[in-house]
Amino acid sequence: MANGILILAEHLKGELSDITFEMLGAGRKLADELHVPLHAVVIGTDCAALGSRLGLADKVLVVEAPQLEVPPPSTVAALLKSLIEREQAALVLVGWTNLAIGVGSVLSVRANLPYVNFCRAIRVEGGSIVLTSQLYGGKIFADVPLPGGRGIISVAAGAFPVEAGRSDKAATVEKVDLPVEAPAVSFRRFIEPEAGDVDITKQDVLVSVGRGIQTQDNITLAEDLAQLLGGVVSSSRPVVDQGWLPMSRQVGKSGMTVAPKLYLALGISGAPEHQEGMRAAQLIVAVNTDAKAPIFDVAHYGTTVDLFELIEPLKAALAERKAGK
Amino acid sequence: MNLFVLLKTVPDTVEELAVAADDKSLDAEWLRFKLSDADEHALEQALLLKEKHGGTVTAVALDAPEVDDALFTALAKGVDRAVKLTGDLASVRSYAAARLFAAYLKPEGAALAPDSLILLRSQAIDDLEGEVGAFLADLLGLPYVGVVTGIQPDGKNLTVIKEFAGGLRGEFALPLPAVLGVQSAEKPPRYVPIAKVRAAMKAVKIDTVDVSVPEPAARVSVDRMYKPEVAGRAQMLEGSPDEVAAHIVEVLAKSNLI
Numbered sequence: 057m058a059n060g061i062l063i064l065a066e067h068l069k070g071e072l073s074d075i076t077f078e079m080l081g082a083g084r085k086l087a088d089e090l091h092v093p094l095h096a097v098v099i100g101t102d103c104a105a106l107g108s109r110l111g112l113a114d115k116v117l118v119v120e121a122p123q124l125e126v127p128p129p130s131t132v133a134a135l136l137k138s139l140i141e142r143e144q145a146a147l148v149l150v151g152w153t154n155l156a157i158g159v160g161s162v163l164s165v166r167a168n169l170p171y172v173n174f175c176r177a178i179r180v181e182g183g184s185i186v187l188t189s190q191l192y193g194g195k196i197f198a199d200v201p202l203p204g205g206r207g208i209i210s211v212a213a214g215a216f217p218v219e220a221g222r223s224d225k226a227a228t229v230e231k232v233d234l235p236v237e238a239p240a241v242s243f244r245r246f247i248e249p250e251a252g253d254v255d256i257t258k259q260d261v262l263v264s265v266g267r268g269i270q271t272q273d274n275i276t277l278a279e280d281l282a283q284l285l286g287g288v289v290s291s292s293r294p295v296v297d298q299g300w301l302p303m304s305r306q307v308g309k310s311g312m313t314v315a316p317k318l319y320l321a322l323g324i325s326g327a328p329e330h331q332e333g334m335r336a337a338q339l340i341v342a343v344n345t346d347a348k349a350p351i352f353d354v355a356h357y358g359t360t361v362d363l364f365e366l367i368e369p370l371k372a373a374l375a376e377r378k379a380g381k
Numbered sequence: 382m383n384l385f386v387l388l389k390t391v392p393d394t395v396e397e398l399a400v401a402a403d404d405k406s407l408d409a410e411w412l413r414f415k416l417s418d419a420d421e422h423a424l425e426q427a428l429l430l431k432e433k434h435g436g437t438v439t440a441v442a443l444d445a446p447e448v449d450d451a452l453f454t455a456l457a458k459g460v461d462r463a464v465k466l467t468g469d470l471a472s473v474r475s476y477a478a479a480r481l482f483a484a485y486l487k488p489e490g491a492a493l494a495p496d497s498l499i500l501l502r503s504q505a506i507d508d509l510e511g512e513v514g515a516f517l518a519d520l521l522g523l524p525y526v527g528v529v530t531g532i533q534p535d536g537k538n539l540t541v542i543k544e545f546a547g548g549l550r551g552e553f554a555l556p557l558p559a560v561l562g563v564q565s566a567e568k569p570p571r572y573v574p575i576a577k578v579r580a581a582m583k584a585v586k587i588d589t590v591d592v593s594v595p596e597p598a599a600r601v602s603v604d605r606m607y608k609p610e611v612a613g614r615a616q617m618l619e620g621s622p623d624e625v626a627a628h629i630v631e632v633l634a635k636s637n638l639i
Contacts, residue, residue, distance in 0.1 A: 158514070158527050161512035161515040162525075171510050171512075191506065199607075241525070241553050242554050247549070260638075310546060341633075358617050359617065361618075377639055
């Protein structure tokens with residue numbers, strides 16, 4: 057009977073992503089609870105060495121082929137389907153990431169298994185598996201039982217501790233020969249991040265603006281504040297999509313991951329995609345008129361005062377404090 | 382190009398979301414529906430491609446609250462044709478939606494025009510599956526790339542830019558026809574005045590196509606829906622703007638940030 061757990065290890069440019077270890081830690085716990093084997097799958101061009109770092113898995117299955125540098129979701133799904141059958145797996149964990157987008161959904165169709173996206177918790181309840189999925193930008197959670205304990209789970213970054221997935225144990229790596237279909241989508245090249253005027257990942261203070269800043273002109277208000285604090289302005293996705301700030305200033309899933317000493321969030325709702333890029337900041341202060349905004353879940357301090365009413369008094373108070381020193 | 386853009390209205394998450402009495406769905410009474418950002422970008426990208434490379438854009442949506450407004454707005458922005466698929470759609474999630482779109486785009490026995498390009502949001506925020514594009518591409522046997530931020534047609538092929546993480550992006554090549562999940566258009570979505578939308582409502586009709594929902598519509602079901610309880614919630618600073626500003630300065634001083 058199918059019962060094992062497979063994890064799709066994620067890697068880009070020769071580096072394993074944190075989500076790999078998050079899934080590995082969560083998968084190990086689940087496998088131990090269910091008394092089933094845990095296997096990690098590494099798919100790529102020359103990736104067996106990466107597999108050796110996944111010691112928490114009972115076995116690491118490596119599929120290598122020249123055309124697998126950045127394979128399209130259908131190719132990865134086809135390989136995983138073969139591995140599900142080969143290993144008699146009941147569950148597959150993939151990352152809710154830009155890289156893996158489409159893998160879980162296509163696999164679920166091909167393997168005829170249910171697919172649950174945006175998962176942030178997995179628990180065993182009376183012998184069956186219940187997933188918690190975050191919907192509506194993290195504002196609503198949904199508990200979803202997996203019928204028969206079988207399915208494809210897409211795991212949100214940050215849902216599980218990275219450290220729990222690391223292990224010094226030597227991994228048992230097995231190279232698996234599988235036919236690789238000629239992908240319809242071919243990878244051409246990486247495009248490195250645009251070098252901006254500042255590197256927001258190296259700043260101690262970020263004043264970050266979101267949709268609540270309303271207009272491009274208002275960004276100068278945040279710049280004034282950033283200058284007083286000795287930092288620079290960063291932003292959430294909508295501000296960059298509007299063309300108000302360059303991509304080099306974007307914090308979040310597709311943008312930069314930052315960990316400044318201070319992250320002052322102005323008018324940012326804090327969707328999971330944004331939190332992914334900033335939750336490691338040492339001190340997070342959030343200003344948002346919506347008391348239910350998810351940003352307050354990761355912030356240390358928050359206020360619902362309108363940011364436009366706050367900026368001037370804040371500048372004045374900062375200037376006063378500086379003058380008093 | 383034969384462009385399609387698949388649209389969907391979702392609850393505006395800026396508004397308060399309340400869970401309904403059944404504990405399994407949102408309380409519809411308080412919801413305000415609109416296109417998601419990603420849908421706005423998919424629509425904009427379709428219009429940009431049409432303007433640059435010619436062709437037609439057809440907007441297709443499943444019947445849903447406020448969807449007529451969204452389709453008329455799309456028409457006012459420059460879409461050539463708007464199509465609404467109607468039927469008993471209550472239980473339709475991403476996979477079932479993909480099957481409905483697939484049946485509409487490529488009816489049995491028919492073929493998609495070779496220069497067809499189907500654009501839609503990269504992901505939906507309101508669905509347990511959320512990846513209609515990937516499902517649809519698989520059903521139609523077409524190539525798919527998600528999280529796309531740039532599209533360059535070149536005869537029968539496309540070059541697309543996809544985002545990874547940390548500002549890193551990748552360039553991919555694929556043949557037409559294809560399905561692309563759009564994250565951001567190459568330009569911010571255009572604004573269209575309400576008068577133009579009203580004019581579109583008078584001048585153009587939305588085509589309606591009745592569809593029957595394939596079984597099973599859903600493979601998993603929600604046991605319980607709820608608002609997250611968060612342990613690490615922020616300490617909220619209350620008072621006038623002056624008081625809050627003073628408080629923030631205290632916090633920063635305590636952390637040696639000023």
